[in-house]
Amino acid sequence: MAAEQTPRGAGIGAYLKEAFLFRWNLLFFLGGTAAAALMPMTGVLLPLVAAGELTYLAGLLSVPRFRAAIDAKVHAAAKGEVAASAIQPRASLVSMLAGLPPDARARFERLHARCLEMRGIAAGVRGAAGDQSSSAEEIRTPGLDRLLWLFLRLLLSKAALDRFLATIDEKEISTRLAELRKSFAAAQGGDDRIVRSLQDSIAMCELRLDNSGRARKNAEFVSIELDRIEGKIQALAEMAVNRQDPDFLSSQVDSAAESMRQTEKAVTELQHLTGMADQLEEPPVILEADLRKALQHDA
16 A cells, blocks of 8 residues: 655745745834834845845745745645535536425435445444545445435436326326227228328327326336445445455455446436436536535425
């Protein structure tokens, strides 16, 4: 395992800026400059003030503790900016969560909270064992993000299919189809226009029934896959508590990802129902994101 890299120094520019902007230095430098400008020997005193300032800056920059303090300040600021941006969920993710029915959104919230709970327990186990390595966490988090992303897309597909099926009355279509077939049989040998019109109406009813049947099968498949992926995510999250071997966790994530290929293909085929754009194919940060506002949004 590679050793952890030491953060790079802030740079001479940052050191000079911090040293020069130190409030006591600014007070003495500006005061000395103003006093020298008011004295008769301005041409001599101003260079002396500048020389004193350069001596101060050079001396302070040569102190290791000063440079270390500035390095820590700059590194902490940069780390804070990255962390702040990482916990903000993407707008697309928020809109998808807001578009879920309350029960589906609650289901995702429970699974997301379970993953965070297991990750916290796993971190405690590593800490108690004296293992501060984050390699297992780095492997597991992207894998869980991908599975959570697929789970969310399936929830969205299931909601769209349910809305579609709620608008379809198969019994009414079947009754209408039987009536049309009876009328078509009675119209044989009559006006060709009526025959063709009835033929077209029969074809449309058959198409609607076929489409409804395929939607019902898709909804059933999505429901089963949701249960399977939910169990897979929970298993991987819980496995991290007892299994600290990064290679083992990596193999489990790879195996889970491979088993999801057919599901991802099905989700892509159902994309026209959900309206998800192509740019949403890459999993966003989910496990690290603060989803509370989105999850608390009323449907």
